Amino acid sequence: MLWIKNVTVIDPGQGVSGVNDVLVQKDKIVEVGPSFKAKEVLVKLGVTDINEVNQIDGDGKYLFPGLIDVHVHLREPGQEDKEDIASGSRAAIRGGFTSIMAMANTFPIVDQRAVVEFIKLQARRAGMARVYPISAVTKGFKGQELVEMMDIKDGGAVGFSDDGKGIQNAEIMRLALEYVKLTGCPIISHCEDEALASKGVMRRGRTSARLGLPGIPASSESVMVARDILLAAETGGKLHIAHVSTKESVEMIRWAKGKGIDLSAEVNPHHLIFTDEDITLTDTSYKVNPPLPSREDQEALLEGIIDGTIDMLATDHAPHTWEEKARPFQEAPFGINGLETSLAAVWQKLVQSGKLTPEKLVECWSLNPAQRFGIEGGTLKPGSLADMVLFDPLYKEEISTEAMESKSGNTPFLKKELQGFPVITWVEGRMLMKNRKII
């Protein structure tokens, strides 16, 4: 039993935003309300001795519903040198995420029920963040035949995505959006036209020209966003656009929502914080796909979040080993490690600077993901699972691989100090992280 006192609760799910007390019994939230008295607490929790209640002073701190990350790569099965389900779900807890959705580009690819069930089993063994598997759309990511969507959904998948690779054949995408209606789950589209992206390694523009690096034009994403929106409109299938990074994509998503198309979209923190101009030839931690955007794109992305065009924040946590990233820029793999730095980075760069409210952050990183993907969490309403994050806006930390739970350290924030970190994370009422360390 838990009594968190005087904490600033941010819970857009029940319109709460202010200093409150929070009561938890076993795995559920009991009540959120202004300063309870000890006697009331005893009654509400149905106990006789106040010493049975763990009391935490939340003064000066925030309490968020546990964050939900709809886009992570846990690398297991197959690439456990980069990450595994245990290390990735520990990293999630340390970063304030109580639920994560794991992408399907593992080896083997998640295109059968057995693999989905294996991931769920490994996550249960780890006992950290709840892990929701995402299945491939097409067998072997080949873009040719659909996976057994119904069987896989029954095995526990919450969405379908060939993330890491765009589905190039429009007819296959159309069929996927039709067939997925059986499941009620969304297709999560990695929008990338391979012919346009070609051998590019960063956003095409003046910086790519200066560095002599092959560029990926913004159109390589935007044309696929346009295509998939039209296909979603035609089929009525549920669509979620992963890692939106261009202003044209934002404009089309805005248009589509105006038309009532069943569509949601996410943006990655690194696209809101860095631009192509930050890239140098010798720091491959900035190499990511979709590539870091132009400044105008970045402004459009932020505007999209503020006006609700973009529904979610998602890390696209993509761990890679040190050796893989210790290569010339052109040869290093794409991906940024995000679970343990993203909340702090977004807090410091966007919330502290007044560009984003704490309410919006929680809406985009907890409430909306839960609602869109039909998973538990997202709010601290009485009766909900006690997935919670106690967040200290003053806590400073220098990012280091020693402290990180992830097996990889491929983040542009390495050796840099960030401010604003989760200090306690609870999943279903169990305290799994305290003072920045997994318990």
Added chain:
Amino acid sequence: MKWKPKDLLDLDNLTTEEIEHILQTAKPMREILSRPIKKLPTLRGKSVVLLFYESSTRTRTSFESAAKILGADTTNFTVAQSSITKGESLLDTAKTIQAMNVDLVVVRHSSSGAADFLADTLKASVINGGDGQHAHPTQALLDLFTIQERIGDIKGKKVVIVGDIIHSRVARSNAIGLQKMGADVTLVGPPTLLPTEMSYLGIKLSHDLDKELPGADVVMALRLQLERQQSGLFPSIREYSKLYGLSVDRIKKTGKQTIVMHPGPMNRGVEIASDLADSVQSVIEKQVTNGVAIRMALIYLLIGGGTGNVVD
């Protein structure tokens, strides 16, 4: 002046004085090249590794000659005979070289940034012998030297660079170097090979060669990689040559005794006609000779201590 940089990666991080100092140092080197006995003891005991991941004849030979004339020992690390073909990473290759206590590594690599990557890793000096589409500083320096030698002060001279600009490390490094030396540079090519993002250089971009030729003191043709036609970047070699190929007739449009340059190897009859390549206006062979002098100057400045008098 006292020479400070440890590496030569590109011209954008050199000051104009440093560029001038290199060109100045290359002058006595050029003189040594015309001596009957081309050998100096200056860098005796110093070791230079030539790490070439891309095929190259003139650049590698040029560096090798330059190092040997100065008395340094050279080792060739070529892809086909090394552990690179066994899958060794550039980082491990670099560490291996480091462990051999070499003084200078000259690297050519198909990835942009490979030289910067090595310089970050190695204690030895690094010279970029061409990295991907990024930079080819020694080519640019030898071009500056050649222009100076032929027409004097570069400041205010009109230079036209024509060809596959976007894929060209030669064009990038030359544009930067020429700008620093005060030249008026125009880049010319079809829109597919000279896209708008090249505007980062802050110089004139044009798709019309004939319009840019009048008044040009220097015209530089770039090598056209013929495979690019198959990827759709231009319709045919015939049309490319018609629009952007240099010839004796076309070069008359400059109205000057323009000098004509090419970094080699040439596609005769494509970007440059044989009549022009072999004419008195062509300085293509001079570029090769000066390349050795420039590389001698650089090797001397980077590992020769940068002091003392190289010429006895």
